[in-house]
Amino acid sequence: MSASAGAPVQLRGLHKRFGDTVALDDVTFDVAPGELYGLVGPDGGGKTTLFRVLTTLLLPDAGSATVLGRDVRTDLWEIRARVGYMPGRFSLYPDLSVEENLAFFASVFGTSITAGYELIAPIYRQIEPFKTRRAGQLSGGMKQKLALSCALVHRPELLLLDEPTTGVDAVSRREFWDLLHDLQASGLTIVVSTPYMDEADRCDRVALMQKGRVLAIDTPRAIGAAFPRALFAVRGAPRHATIEALRAYPHLASVQPFGDTLHFSDRRAELPPAHVMREVGAWLQGRGIREVAVAPIAPGIEDAFMALMGDAP
Amino acid sequence: MPQPTRRHALGAFVVKELRHILRDRQTLTILLLLPLAQVVLFGFAIRTDVNDIRLAVVDPAPDDATRSLRDRFTGTDRFRVVASAPSAERLEPLFRRGEVDVALVFAPGFSRALATGAAAPLQLITDASNPSTGSTMQTYASAVIAAWQRERVTRAPASGAGGPVVIDPQVRMLFNPTLESVNLFVPGLIALVLTLVSAQMTAISLSREKERGTMEILLVSPLRPWQIIVGKVAPYLLLAFANVLTALAAAWLVFAVPFRGSLVLLLASSTLYTLVGLALGTLIAARTGSQLTAMTASMMGTMLPSTLLSGMIFPIASLPLPLQLVSHVVPARWFIVVVRGIMLKGAGLAHLWQELAVLTLMLAVLMVAAIRSFKPRLA
Numbered sequence A: 001m002s003a004s005a006g007a008p009v010q011l012r013g014l015h016k017r018f019g020d021t022v023a024l025d026d027v028t029f030d031v032a033p034g035e036l037y038g039l040v041g042p043d044g045g046g047k048t049t050l051f052r053v054l055t056t057l058l059l060p061d062a063g064s065a066t067v068l069g070r071d072v073r074t075d076l077w078e079i080r081a082r083v084g085y086m087p088g089r090f091s092l093y094p095d096l097s098v099e100e101n102l103a104f105f106a107s108v109f110g111t112s113i114t115a116g117y118e119l120i121a122p123i124y125r126q127i128e129p130f131k132t133r134r135a136g137q138l139s140g141g142m143k144q145k146l147a148l149s150c151a152l153v154h155r156p157e158l159l160l161l162d163e164p165t166t167g168v169d170a171v172s173r174r175e176f177w178d179l180l181h182d183l184q185a186s187g188l189t190i191v192v193s194t195p196y197m198d199e200a201d202r203c204d205r206v207a208l209m210q211k212g213r214v215l216a217i218d219t220p221r222a223i224g225a226a227f228p229r230a231l232f233a234v235r236g237a238p239r240h241a242t243i244e245a246l247r248a249y250p251h252l253a254s255v256q257p258f259g260d261t262l263h264f265s266d267r268r269a270e271l272p273p274a275h276v277m278r279e280v281g282a283w284l285q286g287r288g289i290r291e292v293a294v295a296p297i298a299p300g301i302e303d304a305f306m307a308l309m310g311d312a313p
Numbered sequence B: 001m002p003q004p005t006r007r008h009a010l011g012a013f014v015v016k017e018l019r020h021i022l023r024d025r026q027t028l029t030i031l032l033l034l035p036l037a038q039v040v041l042f043g044f045a046i047r048t049d050v051n052d053i054r055l056a057v058v059d060p061a062p063d064d065a066t067r068s069l070r071d072r073f074t075g076t077d078r079f080r081v082v083a084s085a086p087s088a089e090r091l092e093p094l095f096r097r098g099e100v101d102v103a104l105v106f107a108p109g110f111s112r113a114l115a116t117g118a119a120a121p122l123q124l125i126t127d128a129s130n131p132s133t134g135s136t137m138q139t140y141a142s143a144v145i146a147a148w149q150r151e152r153v154t155r156a157p158a159s160g161a162g163g164p165v166v167i168d169p170q171v172r173m174l175f176n177p178t179l180e181s182v183n184l185f186v187p188g189l190i191a192l193v194l195t196l197v198s199a200q201m202t203a204i205s206l207s208r209e210k211e212r213g214t215m216e217i218l219l220v221s222p223l224r225p226w227q228i229i230v231g232k233v234a235p236y237l238l239l240a241f242a243n244v245l246t247a248l249a250a251a252w253l254v255f256a257v258p259f260r261g262s263l264v265l266l267l268a269s270s271t272l273y274t275l276v277g278l279a280l281g282t283l284i285a286a287r288t289g290s291q292l293t294a295m296t297a298s299m300m301g302t303m304l305p306s307t308l309l310s311g312m313i314f315p316i317a318s319l320p321l322p323l324q325l326v327s328h329v330v331p332a333r334w335f336i337v338v339v340r341g342i343m344l345k346g347a348g349l350a351h352l353w354q355e356l357a358v359l360t361l362m363l364a365v366l367m368v369a370a371i372r373s374f375k376p377r378l379a
Helices: A047-054 A074-084 A097-106 A113-130 A140-154 A170-183 A219-226 A239-247 A273-286 A301-311 B001-025 B023-039 B063-075 B087-096 B110-116 B131-155 B181-212 B214-220 B226-256 B262-288 B291-308 B321-327 B333-346 B349-373
Strands: A009-018 A020-033 A036-040 A062-067 A083-086 A158-161 A190-195 A205-210 A213-218 A231-237 A252-258 A259-267 A291-298 B053-058 B081-086 B102-106 B120-127 B167-174
Touching: A009 A047, A009 A190, A020 A047, A020 A062, A020 A213, A020 B023, A036 A170, A047 A190, A047 B023, A074 A083, A074 A252, A083 A140, A083 B214, A097 A113, A097 A213, A097 B001, A113 A140, A140 A158, A140 A170, A170 A190, A170 B349, A205 A219, A205 A301, A213 A219, A213 A301, A213 B023, A219 A301, A231 A239, A231 A273, A239 A252, A239 A259, A239 A273, A252 A301, A252 B023, A259 A273, A273 A291, A273 B053, A291 B063, A291 B087, B001 B226, B053 B063, B053 B087, B053 B131, B063 B081, B063 B102, B063 B131, B081 B087, B087 B102, B087 B120, B102 B131, B110 B120, B120 B131, B181 B214, B181 B262, B181 B291, B181 B333, B226 B262, B226 B349, B262 B291, B262 B333, B291 B333
Parallel strands: A036 A190, A036 A205, A083 A158, A158 A190, B053 B081, B053 B102, B120 B167
Antiparallel strands: A009 A020, A009 A062, A205 A213, A231 A259, A231 A291, A252 A259, B102 B120
């Protein structure tokens, strides 16, 4: 435990339920200083509830949660002053201008735009040309940059972002993650949640969450490598018939659509990959699938997550 | 965190809130024009029935004749003698304090005039600050006198000296001699507009923050609950001030409603009442989830009682007993008494301190409840 004494976030056996719904089920992990930590999982996984516990908005039913060395149960005011939080929904004032929103949140935290400018400059400069525009009239990507600026203007020690890129176009998403890496380089600890597996790859470590439980915690690469079988990328036309044919394959372990290919694994893990490729290729051609191509592929975090979710009760 | 920072944060909150109000042009226009529209719309009378009329009798020389008329009044269901005085000077404070509704004033020569068949001088004074009940009470009193007169004539038809009794009732309406119904309604609608602006608008504005998700950010900030409440409420206090002045100006310019008391006292009382409404609105918003439920709840919880149980339209005296009891917890009931007292009777603090004390007590209770129910966490 002593190794994690300085951890900005320490969670031990956290439980939270709403009526019959279990939102957090025995959540335990640490976030190291300066880490970009990802919470990855589908909706209803407990990510938002976890953020609300970290921001002192919700009290856990059981377990302990320490943020920046403070207890979320008792030290709410100190935590609130030192944490930057961007909720899942766009939560700024649509009738106030870009600059007015930012100035308001700066004042609320007892600072000013000028005082916090250095940290937010790389982000805010991109929307500064529109500073007199009402926040409600901004595009999704710009709204998100404004929200991030508002969460950063008081120079927090820990940044908590709940699905910041949901509903944002692909280019803006990539830009946003570049910004997060810049912020991380400046020494900030960041916890970010996302339902997108490609974004999980850009975190230092990720916790895979489903139904309130943490299924796995590791680097994205290690989580992918933990995939228990050989994985193959399969193509065939027509695509739908290819899926059907693979599902009918007697030794099937898993098949998942993945972009324009299908990720397939064979239950007989001990077989050499070349053997599986030959057998599956023949099976598909025998079922009238055209343009069949089967190639080995390194499992990614999404493959691992699908496998873990399939195993979970 | 040092104190100046806190104040800075609160100031920024008030500025933000003012911006919301000023930018929502439609709502702002409605809120500013509302008092004007109300004054014009309510400028008509609603007739009402009255029971339990409190009667003062001024009888400088009591004798059989004056006593029999007095008994005639007490014999009815409607009148109750609450004061007897030897001279009419004592009446003024009784009316001003609202302890007496009607006064029956016998002139010293009443019985002698009656005996000689001359016109017997009798004065009937009615509190008409509520014009509809004022005129109703006047009618009832006149009817009692007329019946008494008829009875005397039929009982002593042969009395040579008596002859037909002639009574010369001099009717005087106090405080509102021309019986303008708008005089009654202006105080009531000042209460109504203030209730709308304070209770309903704060409830809506606070629940809007919840619905937009901005409340989540405000809660996560170092702002204390009281700062959020004060920041929300302060701009509406300004708006309420503007509304009181608009309603008074409209009443004075359009209907020439008199203003007899102190404007400072009226504005101070209005501030007190607005604070009560703001606390109530905060409480409602803290207890409800969406803007829609907050609006419905504030409508049911503040607007309806302020209209129906406050004495604004229906005199409290004519409500059924259970509703009369309920009316005691309706802030508007007390506020309307204060406004009518100040505007129509020119009453001062000495006469209105009880109502103001009740409002202050309500404010204290509601403030504590509002701040307590406003949790620094979600759910």
